[in-house]
Amino acid sequence: MKSQSASLEIDDDAALHQIEWRIQHAGWLIWGVIIAAGLLGLLGSGPISSATATAADDSLSIDYDRFVHYHHPLLVTARIDTSQFTEGELNLKISRRFLDRLRLIRVEPEPQRQQIAPDGVIFTFATADLPKVAMVQFRLEYEKAGTSRGRIELLGRDPVVFSQFVYP
Amino acid sequence: MESILRGAAVYLFVWMIFRLAGKRTLAQISTFDAALLLIISEATQPALVDNDNSFTNSILLILTMLGLDVALSLVKQYSPKLDKIIDGTPLVILDAGGLKKTAMDKERVTKEDILHAARNLQGLPTLDDIQYAVLEPTGEITIVPKRS
Numbered sequence: 243m244k245s246q247s248a249s250l251e252i253d254d255d256a257a258l259h260q261i262e263w264r265i266q267h268a269g270w271l272i273w274g275v276i277i278a279a280g281l282l283g284l285l286g287s288g289p290i291s292s293a294t295a296t297a298a299d300d301s302l303s304i305d306y307d308r309f310v311h312y313h314h315p316l317l318v319t320a321r322i323d324t325s326q327f328t329e330g331e332l333n334l335k336i337s338r339r340f341l342d343r344l345r346l347i348r349v350e351p352e353p354q355r356q357q358i359a360p361d362g363v364i365f366t367f368a369t370a371d372l373p374k375v376a377m378v379q380f381r382l383e384y385e386k387a388g389t390s391r392g393r394i395e396l397l398g399r400d401p402v403v404f405s406q407f408v409y410p
Numbered sequence: 411m412e413s414i415l416r417g418a419a420v421y422l423f424v425w426m427i428f429r430l431a432g433k434r435t436l437a438q439i440s441t442f443d444a445a446l447l448l449i450i451s452e453a454t455q456p457a458l459v460d461n462d463n464s465f466t467n468s469i470l471l472i473l474t475m476l477g478l479d480v481a482l483s484l485v486k487q488y489s490p491k492l493d494k495i496i497d498g499t500p501l502v503i504l505d506a507g508g509l510k511k512t513a514m515d516k517e518r519v520t521k522e523d524i525l526h527a528a529r530n531l532q533g534l535p536t537l538d539d540i541q542y543a544v545l546e547p548t549g550e551i552t553i554v555p556k557r558s
Contacts, residue, residue: 254502268428313460
């Protein structure tokens with residue numbers, strides 16, 4: 243629609259401006275929702291993202307983030323009550339399916355040894371080197387986006403299953 | 411293939427976000443806006459390159475973005491309707507009836523912005539000297555002076 247004024251040759255489209263403003267306001271609303279979601283932790287770390295999963299027999303707890311970014315280092319922490327282990331060592335197994343989606347950067351404290359099992363990797367720690375409540379930190383980085391299901395267990399005990407959503 | 415898709419996604423996202431932000435957002439770049447633009451480009455870079463710092467990746471990204479720019483300009487040339495949607499249309503914010511407050515509020519333009527443009531572009535001291543003020547799709551305010 244051309245402008246009403248004959249002296250001003252201009253393509254001022256009033257209907258399109260109305261639609262534009264409506265879309266713009268809806269966009270601002272979505273914009274605000276995305277920022278709020280980011281603050282809450284739905285798009286990465288934050289209060290809603292932080293979670294803890296515990297094994298059915300309470301042998302192991304895993305602290306993790308529900309929403310993470312790929313190619314960004316993050317921590318998954320295993321909390322273990324070492325007093326339940328009298329054999330002198332504990333074996334922590336991480337499932338192969340979980341490890342296939344990521345790059346394991348570092349394990350802290352350093353395990354005594356690690357061995358490859360058909361369905362995962364077993365990390366062995368000497369209980370004497372660990373405090374009563376040990377924190378084993380896995381620093382990792384996802385290499386694939388999408389939902390990732392982690393399974394970590396102390397050998398012979400109930401597993402902890404948790405899932406993380408990896409944003410591209 | 412991933413580089414091209416990533417480049418296209420970033421191009422579309424940046425276009426969409428600046429379109430949503432409105433015409434006036436970066437119309438007149440202040441020192442702060444210039445700094446903001448640099449920060450935005452820094453924040454965009456990792457999403458574009460994704461740890462691939464190869465020459466090939468850079469070439470693919472540049473070709474994708476400039477290619478999309480050329481493709482869009484061709485689309486705009488052949489379809490005036492799409493041209494309006496992609497770039498927006500000019501908006502009259504002052505005419506014989508005076509200031510168009512609704513349009514000005516929606517586009518976040520103040521009377522001072524119009525007076526500034528009038529002084530800067532035409533050397534006009536008051537609103538009474540202006541016949542039309544138009545907010546262009548680029549965000550710039552253009553002034554048509556009254557004929558004496």
